[in-house]
Amino acid sequence: MMEAKKGYQATAKYLMVSPHKVRPVADLVRGKGYVDVLAVLEAMPQKGARLIHKVVRSAAANAIAQNKKLDEEMLFVKEIQVNEGPRLKRVWARSHGRRDILLKRMSHISVVLDEKARMGD
16 A cells, blocks of 8 residues: 655646756755745746746645645645656758757646644644
């Protein structure tokens, strides 16, 4: 029997950004508290930071909708994955009637938030 994943999750699929560019941003916020993650992501100039920010906020909204007693300070990023989506193949014209193939890569971002352990438990 498989154990169910504990946590609150959100996923964004088919994002038009290469996973190679998003993974370093995801590595920065993995394991940190929700409030700290939002502060870090808002200060970063990368497109991947904006996309991860959106998914993290969605996961927090899912957590608060499922558990009304939950506070934002109690959440942390338990797991964040940036996987490769499908690739769009485009033709890039070259000289002498040749062509090259441009691969436009897509990403799937999934975030799992969980509650921090309470000190008295």
